[in-house]
Structures are given as C-alpha cells and as structure tokens.
Amino acid sequence: MATINxxxxxxxxxxxxxxxxSAVHRLDPRAxxxxxxxxxxxxxxxxxxxxxxxxxxxxxxxxxxxxxxxxALFLARKTALVLPFAVVIGIFxxxxxxxxxxxxxxxxxxxxxISCASIIVRAALTVSAAFILVSVTGFPAICAALERLGMPRxxxxxxxxxxxxxxxxxxxxxxxxxxxxxxxxxxxxxxMKHFGSLVGHLLLRTWERAERIxxxxxxxxxxxxFHPRRPxxxxxxxxxxxxxxxxxxxxxxxxxxxxxxxxxxxxVLG
Amino acid sequence: MNSVTxxxxxxxxxxxxxxxxxxxxxxADALLSPTVGGxxxxxxxGAIAYCSAKVRSEPDExxxxxxxxxxxxxxxxxxxxxxxxATGSSGHLGGGLLLAILLGPHAAFLTxxxxxxxxALFFADGGLLALGCNIFNMGFVTAFIVYPFxxxxxxxxxxxxxxxSLAIMLSAVAGLQLGPFCVVLQTYLSGISELPFSTxxxxxxxxxxxxxxxEGFVTLAVVSFVHRARPEILEGAPRVRPIGNHPLRGVLIxxxxxxxxxxxxxxxFASENPDGLEWAIAGVTGKEELSGPSRGIYGALAxxxxxxxxxxxxxxxxxxxxxxxxxxxAGTSDVRFGTSVAGVVGSLLTLGIACLVPFLLRKRxxxx
Numbered sequence: 001m002a003t004i005n006x007x008x009x010x011x012x013x014x015x016x017x018x019x020x021x022s023a024v025h026r027l028d029p030r031a032x033x034x035x036x037x038x039x040x041x042x043x044x045x046x047x048x049x050x051x052x053x054x055x056x057x058x059x060x061x062x063x064x065x066x067x068x069x070x071x072a073l074f075l076a077r078k079t080a081l082v083l084p085f086a087v088v089i090g091i092f093x094x095x096x097x098x099x100x101x102x103x104x105x106x107x108x109x110x111x112x113x114i115s116c117a118s119i120i121v122r123a124a125l126t127v128s129a130a131f132i133l134v135s136v137t138g139f140p141a142i143c144a145a146l147e148r149l150g151m152p153r154x155x156x157x158x159x160x161x162x163x164x165x166x167x168x169x170x171x172x173x174x175x176x177x178x179x180x181x182x183x184x185x186x187x188x189x190x191x192m193k194h195f196g197s198l199v200g201h202l203l204l205r206t207w208e209r210a211e212r213i214x215x216x217x218x219x220x221x222x223x224x225x226f227h228p229r230r231p232x233x234x235x236x237x238x239x240x241x242x243x244x245x246x247x248x249x250x251x252x253x254x255x256x257x258x259x260x261x262x263x264x265x266x267x268v269l270g
Numbered sequence: 271m272n273s274v275t276x277x278x279x280x281x282x283x284x285x286x287x288x289x290x291x292x293x294x295x296x297x298a299d300a301l302l303s304p305t306v307g308g309x310x311x312x313x314x315x316g317a318i319a320y321c322s323a324k325v326r327s328e329p330d331e332x333x334x335x336x337x338x339x340x341x342x343x344x345x346x347x348x349x350x351x352x353x354x355x356a357t358g359s360s361g362h363l364g365g366g367l368l369l370a371i372l373l374g375p376h377a378a379f380l381t382x383x384x385x386x387x388x389x390a391l392f393f394a395d396g397g398l399l400a401l402g403c404n405i406f407n408m409g410f411v412t413a414f415i416v417y418p419f420x421x422x423x424x425x426x427x428x429x430x431x432x433x434x435s436l437a438i439m440l441s442a443v444a445g446l447q448l449g450p451f452c453v454v455l456q457t458y459l460s461g462i463s464e465l466p467f468s469t470x471x472x473x474x475x476x477x478x479x480x481x482x483x484x485e486g487f488v489t490l491a492v493v494s495f496v497h498r499a500r501p502e503i504l505e506g507a508p509r510v511r512p513i514g515n516h517p518l519r520g521v522l523i524x525x526x527x528x529x530x531x532x533x534x535x536x537x538x539f540a541s542e543n544p545d546g547l548e549w550a551i552a553g554v555t556g557k558e559e560l561s562g563p564s565r566g567i568y569g570a571l572a573x574x575x576x577x578x579x580x581x582x583x584x585x586x587x588x589x590x591x592x593x594x595x596x597x598x599x600a601g602t603s604d605v606r607f608g609t610s611v612a613g614v615v616g617s618l619l620t621l622g623i624a625c626l627v628p629f630l631l632r633k634r635x636x637x638x
Binding site for chain 1: 303394
C-alpha cells in the first residue's frame with residue numbers, strides 16, 4: 001500500500017513542479033525539449049570508457065535545478081530510485097572486461113569498472129534530464145511542443161487524454177486495491193482467482209467512463225484540440241537558451257574539460 | 271564463461287524486478303548508442319505517424335476518448351497486485367495484449383506508445399532516447415507482430431472459448447519473448463554493456479517465459495470476465511478491424527527498410543570514426559577538426575590549453591597495447607602517476623564546479 005501511495009504521490013509532486021513561475025518555466029517548451037534531446041544525445045554519444053568527460057554535463061541539471069527553484073533532494077532521490085536497472089546490467093562489465101586500462105598509483109583499474117562507472121554516470125545524467133524537463137515544462141506543454149515539432153495531432157490528443165485521466169484512474173485503482181486489502185485482512189489472499197473480475201470491473205467502469213466522456217465531448221463541441229495554458233512564442237530568450245546550452249554541450253563533448261582543468265591545476269601546484 | 275554465467279544469474283534474478291513497471295524490461299538510455307537509439311526513434315515515429323493517420327481515418331470517433339482512458343486504465347490496473355501461485359512474489363498486468371484485443375492494432379499501438387511516453391517522463395523508465403526502442407519493443411511488437419501473426423492466426427474465423435484461451439496464452443508468451451529479444455539485440459548492437467549476446471539472451475528469455483505465462487493467465491482472466499459481462503465490447507473490436515488483407519506485410523517491410531537505412535547512415539558516424547559527433551562536424555565543416563583561434567570559444571580554449579598544458583601527453587584512457595607497453599617501461603610510471611592525479615583532480619574539480627556553481631550563483635542572485 002505504501003508503494004502505491006508513494007508512486008502516485010511522487011507522480012503528483014513531479015506534476016506540480018511544472019506550475020512554477022521561474023524564468024526557465026516561462027520559456028517556450030520547444031526550446032526545453034530540444035535542449036534536453038541535444039543533452040541526452042551528447043551524453044550517450046561518448047565512447048564506453050569515458051567517465052571524466054561526462055562530469056561537465058552535470059552543469060545542466062544543476063543549473064536547471066538552481067534557476068528553476070526545483071527541489072534538488074526530491075529529484076536526486078527519484079533519480080537514484082531509477083538507477084538500479086542500469087546498475088544491474090552495468091555491473092557485469094567488471095566481470096567480463098578485465099583488461100587493465102588505467103593505473104592510479106599502485107591501483108590498477110580494469111576497463112570493466114570504467115565502463116560500469118560510465119554507465120552509472122550516463123544513467124544519472126539522462127534520467128535527471130528527463131525529470132527536469134517534465135518539472136520545468138509540464139506534460140501538456142511538452143505535448144504542445146512536440147506537436148509543433150511535427151508529432152501527429154491524433155497522437156498529441158491521445159497523450160493529453162491519457163494525462164487527464166491518469167490521476168482519476170490511479171485514484172480508482174487505489175480505492176479498489178485498498179478495498180480488497182481491507183477485506184482480505186492485510187493481503188492474505190490477493191491471489192489470481194479474483195484478479196480477473198477485479199480488474200475486469202475496473203475495465204468496464206473505464207469503458208463506461210469513456211462513453212460518457214464521448215457524449216460530453218459531443219455536447220461541448222470538442223474539435224480535437226486542447227488549448228494550452230501558456231501561449232507559445234519562440235523568441236530571443238528561447239534562441240539564446242537553446243543556442244547557449246547547445247554550444248556548451250558541443251564544447252563538453254569535443255573537449256575533455258576535466259583533463260584540461262586537471263593538467264592546469266596540478267601543473268600550477270607542481 | 272560458466273562461472274561468469276553463474277554469477278550473472280545470481281545477480282540478475284533479484285534485480286530483474288527493478289527495471290520493470292508495466293510490460294517488460296525497458297531499454298535504458300545509459301546502455302544505448304545514438305546509432306541504435308536514432309534508428310529505433312525513426313521507426314517508432316514512422317509507426318506513430320502511420321497509426322495516427324489510420325485512426326483518424328476511422329469513422330468511429332468514440333475511439334478517441336476510449337484510447338486515452340484505457341491508457342490511464344493501465345496505470346490503475348498496474349496498481350492492483352496479485353500473488354503468483356507457488357512463488358510468493360507478486361505480479362501485475364502488463365496490458366499490451368489486452369489493449370490490442372480491445373482496440374485493434376493501430377489504436378492499441380498509439381495507446382501503448384502514449385503510456386510509454388508518460389512512463390519515460392514521469393518515472394524515467396528507460397529514458398527519452400530509449401523511448402524509440404521501448405515503443406518498438408512493446409508497442410510495435412505487440413500490435414503489429416503478435417496481434418496479427420499470433421493472436422489473429424490462432425483465433426481463426428470462428429473462435430471458441432478454448433481457441434481464445436490458447437490464442438491469448440501463446441500471444442502473451444510470444445510478445446514477452448520477442449520484446450526482451452529486441453532489448454538484448456539493441457543492447458548488444460549499442461556495445462556499451464559487455465554482456466555477450468548469447469549469455470544475455472540465455473538470461474532474459476527464460477525469465478520472460480515465466481513472465482509471459484503469468485501475463486497470459488492474467489490477460490485471459492480479464493478478457494473472459496469482459497466476455498461474460500459485456501460480450502459486445504470484444505465482438506466490436508475485430509469488426510472495426512482496420513487491418514487490410516495484405517498491406518501489413520508492406521508496412522512491416524517498409525519499417526524494416528527504414529530502420530536499416532537509418533542504422534546504416536548513423537553507423538557511418540559511429541564506425542568510421544570512434545567519435546560520431548566529430549565525424550558529423552567534419553562532414554558539416556569539411557574539416558577534420560575544428561581548429562584555429564578564429565573558431566570562437568572552442569578555438570580560444572584549445573589554444574589556451576595548448577599554451578598552459580604542463581603534461582601535454584596526458585592520456586586518461588590508454589589503449590591496451592599502450593598500457594602493456596608502458597608496463598615494461600619503469601621510467602614512465604611517474605609520468606603515468608602524474609597524469610592520473612591530474613585526471614582525478616580534474617574530474618573532481620569539474621564535478622564540484624558543475625554541481626555547486628549554479629547554486630552559488632542563484633543564491634547571490636537572490637540576495638541582490
């Protein structure tokens with residue numbers, strides 16, 4: 001029960017973040033969607049033994065969190081919760097790739113550990129980028145941006161319908177789940193026997209809801225278009241935002257900043 | 271390989287449940303190369319465009335809200351767990367096959383794709399680049415391979431209760447074998463994970479055989495309930511069957527060609543030069559490398575670095591040959607140590623700056 005509540009609560013919290021009023025929130029969603037895509041492609045385009053060169057990319061999530069007033073700990077916790085899958089696959093690399101690629105003093109580090117670390121860093125970067133995109137833009141605005149970037153209208157309407165009813169139906173799923181749990185004395189017997197009729201009833205209620213929605217749509221003259229809360233305008237700010245970040249990602253991608261900094265600093269000290 | 275396989279089994283089995291929410295294991299950005307990710311994005315975007323046009327041309331406009339609400343229903347249904355007999359672990363409905371049975375392939379594909387978009391954004395299941403892969407592995411496979419070639423074939427023209435049960439069971443198993451097979455293939459082609467193709471396959475397929483059987487039972491339970499309560503829902507679905515007699519094969523082939531083409535074009539970026547982006551830049555600018563101080567920030571920084579570099583031969587990543595060579599040469603070990611310290615210092619410094627400076631700037635910005 002705790003996990004169900006946790007999941008839907010997290011979902012809501014993440015959704016609420018998009019109601020912020022920072023300068024980043026006010027940008028046209030297209031700029032943010034494109035910047036995020038450019039960020040992710042830059043990150044994953046590195047070779048598999050690259051770790052240090054990925055570090056500069058943490059600037060983007062950190063800057064977005066700082067300037068959009070996002071709760072850093074909440075996002076960090078959410079990101080950490082998603083990492084295990086990448087870690088589960090990545091942890092095999094040290095077992096399978098034991099060529100020594102690097103020496104740190106007396107310590108010899110195999111290629112497997114480096115590529116495993118690379119997978120974890122990649123996962124942290126790409127996952128946090130997705131969460132940040134949704135928390136500074138909001139789902140409806142992302143849909144509007146994608147539609148303006150060429151996504152078919154039918155799919156945009158589908159995404160918006162889905163988004164509208166997720167919260168309603170998650171509540172319904174929670175009620176059903178709670179009711180069954182109370183009747184089975186704390187989960188003794190949530191077997192498959194009653195699962196079919198339980199979910200089947202939920203499905204039928206959903207089906208009837210869709211029929212009611214359709215009649216309501218007809219009554220209100222729905223023409224297949226949702227109207228976003230914020231008007232879209234790709235102006236100077238958006239151009240600067242997109243070009244600035246893209247240039248920075250390109251620089252991070254082509255130039256190993258930690259190497260540059262490291263040689264510079266240790267050189268000065270030595 | 272035997273001992274490694276054993277260790278992998280021990281590690282993987284408790285881990286399998288973690289990456290799962292919904293249908294099957296999601297492909298993740300961290301394991302994906304831009305080539306594979308881009309190719310799968312192209313295919314999935316094409317399929318979305320094709321299905322959108324198909325659904326729009328359908329006369330039954332009740333489907334519009336139905337698809338949306340059924341997508342939301344999947345989220346709700348996945349909150350209801352059940353205990354899998356004899357194992358004690360709990361499972362839930364995946365739902366891809368259920369949607370295909372209720373909605374037909376085109377509408378089901380769009381609904382599954384939309385669910386995956388929400389999962390990628392709100393739960394970061396997979397990721398945004400991997401979204402193309404996930405839509406293909408779960409949506410395309412279910413709606414355009416499993417539904418027409420397994421479900422419809424087995425069901426036949428005059429379905430009995432037994433035939434329907436068989437069709438659902440086999441389709442669920444087929445879907446959960448093909449989807450994970452695609453995950454293995456995409457992971458292997460990306461080359462980020464070291465898992466050998468056959469080992470990974472041997473791990474994924476048996477686990478998903480079990481998951482597929484459970485999915486089959488659950489889907490069967492829900493479908494037979496609906497069949498008893500409101501049979502017209504199920505009878506309506508195949509009637510609006512928008513699948514023609516032959517065009518499906520054409521669609522499948524054209525998607526395959528599109529995937530191979532994009533993969534081929536993108537892999538040129540990846541294979542001819544280890545750094546794909548640099549190759550792309552060389553292609554755009556006509557030069558091997560961006561050079562000269564006239565080229566903005568990059569040029570200026572590069573020139574600055576050349577002037578200030580104290581250890582110009584620094585190499586964080588050594589080729590195995592180079593590592594072996596330097597192993598024998600004791601004289602170079604100091605240099606190596608020095609460069610490693612430089613590497614570690616530089617990395618930590620960059621990480622610190624990248625994570626902290628925005629917050630400091632923000633704080634100052636707020637105070638003033």
